[in-house]
Amino acid sequence: MTAELRPVAGEREYPRLLQVWRSSVEATHDFLTPADVEFFAERVPAYFPAVDLTVAVVDGAVAGFSGVADGDLSMLFVHADYRGEGIGSALLRKAFAQFPQLTVDVNEQNSQAVGFYLHHGFVVAGRSEFDSEGRPFPLLHLKRA
Template sequence: MIRKIEKADYPRMIEIWTSAVEHTHDFLKREDFEYYQEQLPSYFEQVNLWGYVQEGLLVGFIGVAEESLEMLFIHNDYRGKGIGKILTRYGMDNLKVSKVDVNEQNVQAVGFYTHLGFGATGRSEYDGQGKAYPILHMSL
């Protein structure tokens, strides 16, 4: 089930983010991981958030701003079960998502978005925080 995220979900969302990033972003320096983790509540405030609930537990979420998928995180215990695809398609079908920026070093994510029909349209050497993590800009 997909539902709108509420502020009360933020602690669980931080758990989901932590689990997902620890298992998919092995290129992140520890101090950067901690920096981003601290910033999460302010990031959450900048996007429309939707979550996937399974058996009463929030297990993944997306954040959308305008037509851009800004966040997609699935708790590692639930990865590989189609939840990311369901959430992304929800964004595409209901929230007009047509763009996504993805860490170039996160090869699994690049492949995931490519499989869903996104193609690279550009590249930046630095992420939105000015850190040296190359970003692929992708569009449908």
């Protein structure tokens, strides 16, 4: 599947990005309760302006997106309908092209994401007991090998 990668089309696209985020999280973050998902869903749109957003479009539909800030991959989410189609890899390659020493934090309990990043050449550089919101969801700090 070929995706067109482009910059986000401004705030008007944020609701669709939130839909992609929710679909991705519900498919991969089985350690979160529905209340946890709602907690984060209320906060996610506030993060969008703080990162350089890239959108992956397939047949006119937003299939995924990534956000990079200062060489750190702050977010990469693929809608559940497009998982396994190379969308995440395409977004990651674009981020690598901009930042060869890219770093990323990933929920330790999200084994699918951990495997994805390790497969793409990341190694564990550290660990935090809590996420960036101070919640008890351990993070692995990854860097390129």
